[in-house]
Amino acid sequence: MADRAQPVARTLATGGVPAALLLALTLGTLAFVAVRADGFSALGPADWVAVRFTLWQAFLSALLSSLLAIPVARALARRRFPGRGLLIALLGAPFILPVIVAVMGLLAVFGRAGLLNDGLALLGIPPVSIYGLGGVVLAHVFLNLPLAIRLLLQSWLAIPAERFRLAASLGMGPQEVSRFLERPMLRAALPGIFLAIFLVCLTSFAVALTLGGGPRATTVELAIYQAFRFDFDLGRAALLAVIQATLSLTAAIIALRVTVPAAFGAGLDRPIERWDATGGLLKLQDTTAILLAAAFLVMPLAAIVLRGLPALATLPGPVWQAAARSLTVALASMSLTIALALPLAIATARARSGLARGLDSLAMLPLATSPLVLGTGLFLVLRPVADPVALALPVTALANATLALPFALRILLPAAHAAEADFGRLADSLGMSGFARLRLMTLPRLARPLRYSAALAAALSMGDLGVIALFSDPDHATLPLQLYRLMGAYRMSDAAGAAVLLLLLSFTLFWVLDRGGRPDARA
């Protein structure tokens, strides 16, 4: 490594500020809650049942999402068909929906009164119930499979075209290509993807509760909720949050340890041609994977749109105001996410492996943080110095940016690593550093993933109910909060309309930001 001379100093200079901010927002807020506690009561057997259920459902959800993503991402990577770009863009949609909207969409397909059971009834088959572990995992896969596909697809397309050309000229068939090119790539990309989904599901609250069917499906996040609001016991909440964070960090360390970075070397960004995938059976396999995934993801979305469309035109004024507010928050959160993620990604890519792993796990912390603890901690921190209610929107943007950061980093890191490995030495030998290096080497190599992470951060923020619910006043409701308020006021059809508005806005935002970054090798 050419930057062996002063790696730590440089890494700290670049990544230090975002890393410190991350620590403050995650472990810092947790510490604040703990400090305010009057004492720590011991955890009971019910808490350990919750821990077990939480781990198990998160493991299953992450495993299924990661495994199912492989055939779909592979198919999308090696096929071109009309509507491919739209489908890839649509993959962004489930992940950015407010949970309750996604759940209602899923139920329209898989619920007791859903399409699936209607179909089964026609065939004389008794209805199936998804409530329970099955429903929780189904919803988590629905929410996270698209993210897994998208991340994997990006890694697939990052294999330089020259490698496939070489494979073809060596006469490699699909099996050899899979062994020498695709498996090393999966080995590098999958653990991180698995981890991100595992952590998201670890703090699951509304999905697990709504589809879990009852107290059997109690998660740690619900136990934290209970400690806060039912028992008014900050100590217990903090203790549970520590357990949650410990589980997450352990998972992060394991996942990052089994990651083996792939080394494909530099390419010239030529269009990828896949000589290995012309067989009829492979085509059939890919078509099936794409069709199944599309049906699974698009049907609930279509149900949401159909249900809400009639009310869209007549949505009351406050909903539109909230939409404007949410857009502002989303753009602020997006800028903040990129401002934090880019230096962190560059620092991680340049650092020696130990430090890099440290930074990488640190960036996963927000996923391990209970949103309720984060919100309450922020509230306790802010209260002595400012009116938290007046700061509701900036705080929401900050919290959203923190929560989007792990995803942004997952997206940026592979490209940052590749840029550093492939062109870092050249840049060093030319004496490029600082801004020139960023402009001439890093940014061009990171353009696509940067747009994708910006799009994801903005859309995530758009759909997040998050901390605004803890700080709300009548004049600062965001669109997701307004949606919940409509539901709370019996106005379910207006709420369905607001859900469509939210979906359209998030999706448009995502589309506009991500367009140039569409992972299309022919772009």
Add this chain to the structure above:
Amino acid sequence: MRLSPMIAGFLSALAPFAALAEEKPVLTIYTYDSFVSDWGPGPAVKAAFETYCACTVEFVGAGDGAALLARVLIEGADSPADVVLGLDTNLTAEAAASGLFAPHGQNPELDLPVSWSDPLFLPYDWGYFAFVYDRTKTVSVPADFEALAASDLKIAIQDPRSSTPGLGLLLWVRKAYGDRAAEVWSALSDNIVTVTPGWSEAYGLFLNGEADAVLSYTTSPAYHLIAEGDDTKAAMPFTEGHYLQVEVAGRLAASDTPDVADRFLAFMTTDAFQSVIPETNWMYPAKTPAGGLPMGFETLVIPSEALLFTADEARDIREKALAEWQTALSQ
């Protein structure tokens, strides 16, 4: 697409905050989120009280009733709130024990199904918990919990750990069946489609056909009747009686405008406040306004008996009732 509200909405949201230096005292009221929403009682109550209090009312929404209390307990004596509005009798024992609340010193005439003598908290509305169903889909209506458990009706309920109606249901079963509550829950467990985090999710599931009935209020059908002209929703009258939810407000002892706060509590039981309640909160007003209840409320089920634990009883039984609920439903 209707353009005017959209444009007006964008403009007003993007307009800079008009910071007006005001001399008038500010009355800060903490309440649950649905009270402050544009579709709740908040806007009308604010306008009505401001016309004669020479003050500015500032509502702050904090989740639901339990989140509201948690917020006040965290903030303690230096809370900026003057009035806390939206606790129910299942939460007031904790609130009273905190010592943060001051006596209201009032004795207004109320129209509650129970007598009221709490020195710290004054009711502003109330309702009976009930299972709401669709009359066109369910013909044979169970007359009590045991009949419900024996039926094959599917119900959606709320989690008592995260929802005040959920907690209300827990206490309802306990009050009606005493030590047989665990047995009733066991029998009910196969009727429960799912347990949601809050009222909205459960009600949404019911309206989307996921459940035959949902735990809500006897007043819920009034919304559908009055706002939507839909008379298909009805509440199931249960012979063992219905548990009450009485929603109350109290003044914080550390309020910096105690006079205005007390005036607000007095205002709360007058017609100007009470007449807003039925068609925004969809509950019964604590004091029926001179104009009576809105048309449509006369169609609602009136339970034969009102059940209610006192605040202290509710606090003492809560943990035990929760444990038996969890055990019964985890099998």
